Amino acid sequence: MGQKRIRAIIVDDEINARQMVPIIVDWLSIGYEFVGEASNGSEALDLIETLKPDVVFTDINMPFMDGLELSRLIKEKHPLIKIVVITAYPEFDYAKKSLDMGVQHFILKPLQPQEVRKVATELHAKIQEELDRWNEVQQLRQQLKENAAQLKEKFLNDLLSGIWEPGQLDNRFHYFFPDQVKNLFTVMVIEPQHLEEDGEEQRILHCLRCKRFIDYALVEYKGIEVFFDNSQRIILLDRLGKHKLPEVGEILAISLREKLACRAFIGIGSTSKTFTQIKDSYKEALEAVRYGKLKGGSAVYFFNDEIHFGERSWKLKTHEIEETVFFVKAGITDKAIECVDKLFRELEESSSLSVERARLVSAQFVSTLANSLTEMGFAKEGERSFDLSPYMRIFEMDSLHLMKQTLQEFTTYVVSQLIRARNKKTNHTIQEVKKFIQQELHNQEMSLSYVSGKFHLNSSYFSRIFKQDTGISFTDYLLKCRMERAVKLLNETDWKAYQIAESVGIKDPFYFSNCFKKVMGVSVQEYKKSII
Template structure:
């Protein structure tokens, strides 16, 4: 810590000199940088130099030390003031503590008392400066992280995880008073995609540039908030009905697609009556955005255009959709079609509603395709999706959907069959390698390949026509036959080589499998 600056105020030179000479100020980490013989002189000196510590007498002409201290502390509350007083002034000096004076020392001035006071002052100032440094560091950290904290708050608000009180408190903290006022609110979600197959880093940079452009577009508009959601989409929140997202969205898409090698899709939710309903408008905008694959690139999709609100809105059947996804993911095309029929065995009141149902089915198909990494071109055929959703008659729609569901299910089934073939090949090689281990069996082999014993047993029967035990026994007997022909090993030694340690059991098993005993087989070997 830098030496602390000390000012001595006393109308008597001898007292000022005595304070100078009583202790080694430099050793105490302090330096006397000035003296004043009266209060007025002291006030001028403080305004110019602002010392850390002041030692002042009480009785001085025109203005006493108590009044001087009061005036100094009003302007500079961090300065530490010590009053120098005599015994007859003690009660008066003690009252001075009420105005913020740190301590007092009695005349005659003793070195030990002065050292005690200066040690106290040094510790006090050191602790205050340490706390002040910590506060400044916290402020700097807060300032540095403020954009991140603001973004986190906006995401919480967008996802409906804040209570009304939390929303108000944080709106005040982040200086967003428009969130507190009753206002109309509407949300748009913008998805940016590269014009070609982009690597992740260039795509991130592209999205950042587009985000900056959208922020610039709304710069100076206090009722528009922009952020990036967890899906790397740009969210525009409008808190004033005077801001019209319809022409804004079309203008932004034109500008961004002309300025950057990208495609831009925007979904717009309905207008709602207060800030607490932002989540509903956001979810509507996201749902509208899901239609981009069907309406084409560089389009604005309005949620209001998707549903006729004079009717009961379409409700997805989550349970049936989950069943559909399961059937497709297991390659059960017949069962998947049955579930598809269950989904459509409801009363639709408009073309819009059964198109919603069709989109749900296509979404589940695509979820399976992505999870199982099906690479067939047909399952990603956007023209096929559009042709399905453009159908105006429910029977034809169901026919096209059934074909699509069967196609995806069979693609999954074909891939699963390849996986099963590969598994059985690996199991066969494993059994060949572990043939001499008597502990090898269905359970241990299934555990080695992280499948259930029942599943492995069924696959072995399907692929080889034999049960697991039959296949393993046949493999051991073939190996035993080879050893019997090619070596002079004894029967029990051959049994050990093929994983059967019991000589009697091995002998019986060999005869049962080969139709003759080992001795007979060896005598008749060619």
Template sequence: MYKIMLVDDEAEVREGIRKRIAWHDHGYECVGDCENGMDALEAAELFKPDVVLTDINMPFMDGLELTRQLSERLPWTKVVILTGYDDFDYAQQAVKLRVNDFILKPITAEELIGVLDSIKRELDEEKDRRENLVRLERQLRESLPVLKERFLERMVGTSIGLGEMEQRMAYFGLNLPGPDYVVLAADADHFGGAAPDADRELLRFAFHNIVQEIAARETASAVFRSREEKAVCILSGSLGERLFDRAQALAEEIRRSVETYLRFTVTVGIGLPVAGLTDIRRSYRSAVAALDYRVLLGTNRVISITDLEGRRNLSAETTGDWEKRLVVGVKTGSREETERAVASIVSQMKQAAPSIEQVYIRIQKLIVSLLNALEESGGGGHPFGDAANPITEVYRFKTLDEIEAWLKELCGDSIRMLAEKRSDMARNLMAKAEAYIRDNFADPSLSLKTVCEIVHMSNSYFSAMFKARTGKTFVEYLTGQRVEKAKELLAATDLKSYEIAAEVGYADPHYFSVLFKKATGDTPTEYRQRAAAEREKAP
């Protein structure tokens, strides 16, 4: 029922209208009647009527002034002017005040009912619109988490303009100010045992929830669950403020927490650090590519793509599982994996019994993927020979057995080329690290982390590579450089022991003496005395 009020200074008019209209039959409830505009305004604020039927010419406050006041205080209330004055000026003012209808006295019950029915239809439509809007707003609020996840997935997976990206991020309340970004992709290795599907879904939810809780400690981050059930985290910050170190620490905490609290393992891939929102796709693709290295490195670990392939744009996107296994095997240097993938590819084709033309097309697609993998991994060139066209080479073969042997040989050559390239890269980076240590050993703040940042490697990976090259740990190598310089200064200068300690990077002279004696068997004083004695004996 809609509420209606009557306003007229003639009591018989008000009474006549009240008695002549069957209000409930037409969807109304008459909540009151007033003899002037001032009383009507007070009653309207109390009853909040949907419709006010008012005369114009009344004492204290006329109908037009009442209409103006109602439009300010109760803007949703409909007003119908009922007057005996056939005055065009009144009609003009009523239109300006957005009066719903303007009718002249005397009016029959049928005419008034027609007006009220028309207003009721209008009120019904407005009510429906309001209810639809409320329902849509509620549905939107309920759908926001899913919409937010789909936007984040679209942001890392497709090309979105910077303007749209920033607008949607503001709408979803995402705080990713940049200027640099790193994407982490975490994926369950296995759930243990033969867990029912319902339990697995619960475990996936718990896994995603752990990632969200851990990432929430980072003020500039966003997490979503991809359609492939991976938990993806975008970290924002500055590489100068150790963004990559934060990503590694976050990934390790995720791995450890899932294993501790959920009793299954996950592997976390860390993508390339990138600059700018529009380049996040590259970091995401390389994070997913890092996960592929589980094939070689095993599960329950953090895998950084920069440890494996340098700061390059890596992608394991392929046209099928058979192709993906082969490309990953080549990129990870697993000859056994590539040969198994080639055998699987050929076996599938044999079972399908395609024509030789279909075989050529399928193998050519595979060769293109292999060439892309070599380029992305920094291999350069191709293993086909300078004179050969990689795409047409397949036409030399007439049987699948010949093609299988050729593909295995190509994969082996590709692995060798990549190994040589990566070995050169590793040698160059280790040489760069050694040169940096030699040039900066006198800096007391020189640390393993500092050198790792120079060569863009994680601490653990650098330590393993450095020990393999030099036969020493970072600390042993740094100490050796400092001790050699100290021996030189002790033998050739009159500097005090504490002065030499400061010259070679030790703020604590006592600590310097202990290290020196451990390395040479002599204290600094003993070494200086022996060096002086040897000079005196020299001819």
């Protein structure tokens, strides 16, 4: 980005002052040009509207409107303009008041060229920095505009997958859809049929052709979003609840068949009233599509009519349970317990609460947690096992309080076992690393990244667990081991310092000597004398 030429004006009721400032330094050499002058504040405001300067140099003591009032008005209407006050008053109160008005600099009369040049140069750098930052923001906004469609599609797929941060979901949704006023969401899945002999490129082109046709067909249907899911199925999300999707689906099925000779399986899920239920409507639409494939027809299949027995009145607490399992796997007991408490609080507040459903949720919790631990490799080949008796005991309980207490105790137990197992694994790894260090002390390549690579560990993670175990950093520990080996060799051999340095993996004998004195408190020669 090129350097900006700064446009400046001078405001002073004395003509000599107005003439002096533009010539007191070589303004062109520091990137300035004076584009105007004014003899009072009112005149200056008119000039600013016309010339749009970057910097205003102004006196304080002027008739009609002083420099401080002018500064205040400039900051109100033109907050980006920089103001430099020139005054003969050195009092602190004046300076403070100027700064409170948004003045960037405060220069005392008589003007000194060096001081003026210094202030001007600092302001130029500040303005250039702001301009570069503004240009960067504009470039980012342009990139955002260019990628808006892809970002929106990514967000919609996150909704289908249930991947979101709860606290950000509402803001993100209204960022992409600012016209959203009420929440009624229905998902339709359209899966074009493909020939078995079609290659991947033909399949993708066929899907793109179908989607382009649907985009054109639904251009007047406000509130229906058309996009691909992660499996290249065409998704319609009616987010305003204004349209009858079964009828839309029938029209699209006929049009695709007649215009593109494309047969498609079409499924529609239930209508949802919250963002978080969109994924449920999507899953139901997928089930309806699958049902249509089994039936072998090209009709539109509606989940509630074809598969379900009624409206969705209750569902398993999959998301809430997965959140609890996350905290368990992370070893954060208090957060996991809070999630269990929240899970049961929602159950208690549910209008469709029953003991049977509470048992079902509790059993799902235990089985999901057990499956997650198995996926983590925790219960490998019978090496470790958990007491899963809570799973059976749940079905004998009639009290939600007892179920909650049982799950919280089970959660605490599992976290403690996980932490214990991880500590055992970490301790074993650190012990192996320590053995490796002793065996490879002569290796000049020995470093944090070298050792972490040998043990297939992330270097940041390895650095953290190593310091937790030893109390010092890996680098300090390695240096300590090398110096201990050096002391042993000094005691048992008559080797020269450079030979010992090479033996402990340090190529530079001068660096070795410095390290030895740093760790041992004496030089190599002083230590040798002490053992004679």
